[in-house]
Amino acid sequence: MARYIVGITGASGSIYGVRLMEELLKRNHEIHLVLTNNGEKVLSYELRKDLKSIIEELKIFNEKLLIHDINNLFAPIASGSFKVDGMVIIPCSMSTLAEVSSGASKNLLGRAADVCIKEKRNLILVPRETPLSPIHLRNMLYLSEIGVKILPAMPGFYHHPESIDDIVNSIVGRVLEGLGIENTLYSKWCGGNFND
Ligand SMILES: Cc1cc2nc3c(=O)[nH]c(=O)nc-3n(C[C@H](O)[C@H](O)[C@H](O)COP(=O)(O)O)c2cc1C
Structure with a gap:
């Protein structure tokens, strides 16, 4: 059993965060969840559910989900x-x-992210925005240079996804891999034939 912090902000794509938590809880890991104010609003808007019901659904996998007040x-x-x-x-x-x-x-x-950086712990950011301004790109470059993993929500299509779930899993699988957690959520490229 390991312990992870999951942050959900007001960028589009809350579904990625919820999917990641499902996978971590299924594996019996402990999660400390922090949502920003707009993170909570965008989550309810995009998933058409309130935070309370999402949390209840997640707790079916495992009770080790702790939610912290952003303040x-x-x-x-x-x-x-x-x-x-x-x-x-x-x-x-x-x-x-x-x-x-x-x-x-x-x-x-x-603060939790700052602690991970100062303690040299694994910190993964999954940014979502388009187009990206020079400010966004500069911030990402700087974070990458100091060891933060920038794993943008940029799904690939070479594995022929058939559903939104397949697309979401392809990103969540990469995040799990980034945490060192083996998974089969996304197909690993083993070479391909141009005529396939
Ligand atoms: C429906 C919706 C979608 C948004 N999508 C994005 C996005 O994809 N990326 C982004 O950087 N901001 C997005 N925003 C704007 C952020 O929510 C806003 O900048 C907010 O201040 C972010 O604050 P936070 O990081 O504390 O959540 C979106 C806002 C709304 C209402």
């Missing part, structure tokens, strides 16, 4: 002495990306 800087994940095995912000807005790259730590999500 509670007294939460355990605000401290480096509280050990975690990794953190993923999925989806990650350009606003939160900028906050993490500046080290401003204005709320619990920014």
Whole structure:
């Protein structure tokens, strides 16, 4: 059993975050979830459900899902002495990306990411925006240079997805891989024939 922090922000693609949590809970891992204010609103809007029912559905897989208030800087994940095995912000807005790259730590999500960076722990950001401005690109480059994994929600189509679930899984599978968790959510490329 490992312990992960999952952050959900107000970028489009909350479905990726929910899918990731399902996979982590199925594997009996502990999750510390932090949603930004707009993260909660976009999640309810895109999934057409309120946070409470999403949490109830997730808890069917495993009860080890702890939700923290974004403003509670007294939460355990605000401290480096509280050990975690990794953190993923999925989806990650350009606003939160900028906050993490500046080290401003204005709320619990920014602080938890800052802790991961200072403690040299695995931090994965799944940004979603298009087009990307020079500010966004510069922030991503900087974070990548200091060891943060930038794993954009940019699904590939060479595995011939047949549903939204296939597309979502292709990104979530990569995130799990980034956390060192073996999975079969996405098809690994073993070479292909141009005529296939
Ligand atoms: C429906 C909706 C979709 C959005 N999609 C994105 C997006 O894909 N990427 C992004 O950076 N911001 C997006 N935004 C804007 C962010 O929610 C906004 O910048 C917010 O301040 C982000 O704050 P947060 O990082 O604290 O959640 C979206 C907003 C709404 C209402």
